Amino acid sequence: MSEKQKEALAYAVKIPLVYTNVQIVNWKALEKLGLTSIYAPGGYFSTVSLDFPVSVGEYHFPSRPDESCLLHLMRTPCKPGLPCKDQYRAGRWDLFTTEFDTFERNIRDELGRMLSEGGFDPARDIMAITVNRWPHGYAYEYNPLFEPLDRPELERPCVIGRQPFGRIHIANSDADGHAYTNIAIDQGYRAVQEIVAGKKQESAKA
Numbered sequence: 035m036s037e038k039q040k041e042a043l044a045y046a047v048k049i050p051l052v053y054t055n056v057q058i059v060n061w062k063a064l065e066k067l068g069l070t071s072i073y074a075p076g077g078y079f080s081t082v083s084l085d086f087p088v089s090v091g092e093y094h095f096p097s098r099p100d101e102s103c104l105l106h107l108m109r110t111p112c113k114p115g116l117p118c119k120d121q122y123r124a125g126r127w128d129l130f131t132t133e134f135d136t137f138e139r140n141i142r143d144e145l146g147r148m149l150s151e152g153g154f155d156p157a158r159d160i161m162a163i164t165v166n167r168w169p170h171g172y173a174y175e176y177n178p179l180f181e182p183l184d185r186p187e188l189e190r191p192c193v194i195g196r197q198p199f200g201r202i203h204i205a206n207s208d209a210d211g212h213a214y215t216n217i218a219i220d221q222g223y224r225a226v227q228e229i230v231a232g233k234k235q236e237s238a239k240a
Contacts, residue, residue, distance in 0.1 A: 035199050042195035046208050050125040051171030052109035054079065056141060057102060057162040063152030065099040072148055078140035079107040082148065102161065107141065118180050126169040137165045172213035173206070196221070203228050 061084060064070065071083035085104035087095040096103040111125035111132075141163060142156040176190070187193060196209040205225035207218040 039194055039197060039199070042191040045191035045195070046174035046211070047119040047122045048126075048170035048174065049122050049172040049213065050111055050129055051168040052079075052107075052111065052129065052137075053166040053168065054107040054109070054137065054141065055085070055162075055164045055166075056105040056107060056145070056160060058105060058154075059102055059159045059161060060100050061096070061103050062099045063149040063154035063159075066152040067149065069149075069152075074144070074148070077144055079109045079144055081108045082106070082145070105145070107144075118177060119174075122174075129167045129169050134165060138163055173208045173217075174211060175213060176211050196225075198228055198232075 064084065071081065073081055083106050085095075085106045087097070089095050111128040112121040113124035113128075114121070116124065142160065145154065145160070146156045148154075190211065192209055192211040196204040198204075203225040205218070205222040207213050207215075207221065209221040209225075210217045
């Protein structure tokens with residue numbers, strides 16, 4: 035593999051994430067305060083929201099405020115002041131070294147301060163906590179704050195890095211620099227088409 039492609043493959047740095055679910059006795063406090071979600075840029079968790087209202091088969095989402103439900107909390111661990119890639123690396127170390135007690139303490143403190151005026155009591159109303167740590171959560175995206183705005187498509191590191199190497203074809207969200215399922219599917223399709231095209235060329239030569 036060329037040094038250029040090696041460098042391109044090493045260019046991306048995964049973005050760490052923490053998705054946390056908190057089961058609460060009811061969501062009367064949120065109804066009383068008129069809230070479905072809260073954005074707290076300076077908080078330990080940057081977003082708090084009622085979980086998505088999904089019903090599947092005989093399972094129905096909690097539609098009444100007196101029903102138990104889940105709150106979804108998100109944290110993007112980082113270290114402000116550093117370049118974004120170094121922040122992502124620092125965030126992974128943060129996830130590796132943070133104990134569950136730290137998450138629980140911050141959950142109880144933050145929810146208490148956000149919802150207490152609606153009658154929420156963390157000691158009484160929190161039933162369960164699940165912390166999902168994703169040290170390599172999202173693919174690296176090309177942020178215009180840190181990336182050249184006039185970079186040609188073919189010179190993007192993800193495009194250089196995903197070029198076929200022998201019989202290896204690269205397909206994932208990193209191969210297009212966007213952290214979404216549809217991108218991963220598109221890149222999987224592209225890689226398969228590369229393989230099919232290569233087989234056709236081999237057959238034609240034979």
